[in-house]
Amino acid sequence: MQSVNLAATLALITEYWSPKAVGSVNGLHVKLVKLKGEFVWHAHEVEDELFLVLEGTLRMQCRDGDLSVGKGEFLVVPHGTEHRPVADDEVHVLLIEPASTVNTGTAGGERTRAVEWF
Amino acid sequence: MQSVNLAATLALITEYWSPKAVGSVNGLHVKLVKLKGEFVWHAHEVEDELFLVLEGTLRMQCRDGDLSVGKGEFLVVPHGTEHRPVADDEVHVLLIEPASTVNTGTAGGERTRAVEWF
Numbered sequence: 001m002q003s004v005n006l007a008a009t010l011a012l013i014t015e016y017w018s019p020k021a022v023g024s025v026n027g028l029h030v031k032l033v034k035l036k037g038e039f040v041w042h043a044h045e046v047e048d049e050l051f052l053v054l055e056g057t058l059r060m061q062c063r064d065g066d067l068s069v070g071k072g073e074f075l076v077v078p079h080g081t082e083h084r085p086v087a088d089d090e091v092h093v094l095l096i097e098p099a100s101t102v103n104t105g106t107a108g109g110e111r112t113r114a115v116e117w118f
Numbered sequence: 119m120q121s122v123n124l125a126a127t128l129a130l131i132t133e134y135w136s137p138k139a140v141g142s143v144n145g146l147h148v149k150l151v152k153l154k155g156e157f158v159w160h161a162h163e164v165e166d167e168l169f170l171v172l173e174g175t176l177r178m179q180c181r182d183g184d185l186s187v188g189k190g191e192f193l194v195v196p197h198g199t200e201h202r203p204v205a206d207d208e209v210h211v212l213l214i215e216p217a218s219t220v221n222t223g224t225a226g227g228e229r230t231r232a233v234e235w236f
Contacts, residue, residue: 050143
């Protein structure tokens with residue numbers, strides 16, 4: 001067993017929108033990601049996705065409006081829900097989601113990234 | 119969908135060692151808990167348990183020594199691992215664990231608390 005320091009690990013991340021796995025709990029992965037700019041609209045067929053904002057303010061676009069998620073707040077996007085994360089300024093996020101989750105969900109495309117372990 | 123503010127929710131918690139459920143993601147629960155003092159030695163038969171420290175420093179006693187988990191750090195205690203959380207001063211923790219997890223694990227006893235939803 002070993003504890004993981006979030007800020008120290010985030011400092012090693014150089015690419016935006018590329019989640020890194022840093023832990024595993026009951027089949028879900030804990031991932032860290034830096035966001036800046038706009039992502040693509042997508043949904044996950046079977047995976048819920050938890051976004052815990054560690055720095056900055058995340059704007060989560062949904063089909064019925066935007067949700068603002070500030071530092072120290074979390075949001076769970078249920079499976080099947082179309083969403084597009086937007087980071088007007090840099091945002092640091094801790095994700096909790098199944099190991100199988102692909103960052104672009106069923107949308108796919110050039111923004112898709114394989115998740116590496118840190 | 120609605121975001122949850124961790125500090126505002128923690129401010130409503132008045133009892134130590136009594137986790138409150140504040141979210142659900144793929145069958146796991148997100149819980150918030152305030153700790154102070156020593157808990158009981160226990161293990162969870164099938165549930166891993168993630169401790170993310172939001173305030174203070176958690177001392178996790180394990181059979182092979184103590185682990186210190188500071189603010190902004192997390193620790194996953196794998197199922198079957200005996201542990202005893204100790205908070206020398208007040209500690210605020212976000213837990214990620216299966217809905218089925220009992221705070222005292224297989225040890226049971228008077229420190230057992232039913233988890234309420236906030």
